[in-house]
Amino acid sequence: MTLTLDAPRIVETRPLLEVHGVSKSYGPVQAVRNVSAHAYPGEVLGIVGESGSGKSTLLRMMNLEEIPETGSYTLDLPDVSGNLFELDRFARRMLCATKIGIVYQNPHLGLLMKHSSSGNVAERLLVAGERSFATLRQAATEALDASEFPLDRLDAPPIELSGGMQQRVQLAKAIALEPALLLLDEPTTGLDVSVQALVLDTLKRLQQDRQITMVIVSHDLGVIRTLADRVMVMRRGEVVETGLADQIFQDPQHPYTQQLVHAKL
């Protein structure tokens, strides 16, 4: 029996997300200065940095909530092309609703506090055009179940829920439409350590099950270490160091990263 082998070739994976040379300032404050980043499909990119380093601004730009002065942003997805910063409001909204999910640090930003939890998840599908009650109900239940939300609290409004539960609702809402990109802005900050561990477990399991590309922003190196494959360290609006997570944590090169890692350990 002869074995036929494919001709050797170089495997070329293109990054799913590519941000190139973005700068943004708020009046005299330069929040982000000429930052580039990319994430491959299924990869988790962690962004660390102190408060005010521009990491959250960068994430908001990836969610198209803010448009930088310069720079480009591309997502390598079918029927998405060109610099996404140049999209009009309408196209931007549809793209954000269907392709990008986001979890904010503050659940008040991402959730309608007085509506039911399942309604919050269903809203995503409604924006995308789903109009069948049974489908909405089913999809909301599935998404909440996937983010390990107790289903007996399905219709409780988030304002009555604990912080960890609110984050799970946000997560369910973010993954309800199976987005290609999941953005997490300090998802566990403000939760106590045990709840934080549970939420991180959920995130890790979701990432393994669905192979979603994630960008996670945190000042907490523990969170980044648990989740991220690759890490970007930011300071004063600039990237000071990038590398694989292990590399950054074991062998930090830049003095600021060294300081950060030692402060943690």
Added chain:
Amino acid sequence: MSLTALTKPWEAMSYGFLDGSAKRELRRKMLKSVAVPGCQMPYASREVPMARGWGTGGLQVSLTLVNPQTRVKVIDQGADDSVNAASIRRFIARVAGTPTTKDALDADLIQSRHRIPEEILREDQVLVLQVPNPEPLRPVQPNMSIARQMHADADYGRMWLQLYEQIVRSGRVMQGASYPSLVHGRHVMTPSPIPRWDVPKLHMAKHLTILSAGREKRIFAVPPFTRVEPLVFSDVPYKVEEHGALTCTRSGTTGFFMNEIPRDDGSSAFEVSDSEWGVKTIRARDGNGESRGETWYKDGEMPQ
């Protein structure tokens, strides 16, 4: 030539109470709102001798549309004889010298609060509805600037969220009045606080409907033969109030929108909400040969 020759003789007020420029603005805004069905047009709501919230928007439209030949009917919650309806009718008659009527078929202009007459309106009739809150997105988006953007983008997903919440909480859609409806497949409007019973009457209606909110300074319209579709889930059909089998205790008519009158023993009696329809039914029963028009609902059902 003297100055008096160039000026008009002194009058206590201009015809129809509003001055010429106010009426001109309203006419322009009405044309605009007819041109873009269901889209809210801002206008400079003038002072009228009535408190905001009592129908000042509808009154301004009526005062603009009347001429001395216009027969005016005013309805308040279906009744022609309530204080509000009687006062508005008398006011229009006094400042515009118009004949008034209570018969929906006889009227040229019908100003109404909370109801549409049960008899089918014709091409030559205009229905003016008083609107307290013209913005259907207000319950889901308190920021009006963003709500305007949502209208521009036809971003109405959250309206269904409202219905979703009602079904989840109560097992059915609880929205009783002002049921949000999609006009001409483009703009979602609130059809003023008419009951769900009346919303299908607007769909492909022959008459022109103008909805005006005086306090909120917005005007919008449903032109004749325009689609008006209540927002529904594809698997939860739109339901009107279950009044189809109720009988009016005073006139004996069945299959129309009823007012519930609680009795001392805890039961309730029903009385037809469109008072003039009740009056006509009684006259017909007593053999007074009153002509009753074709009604929208037949045997308590809206024909499709």
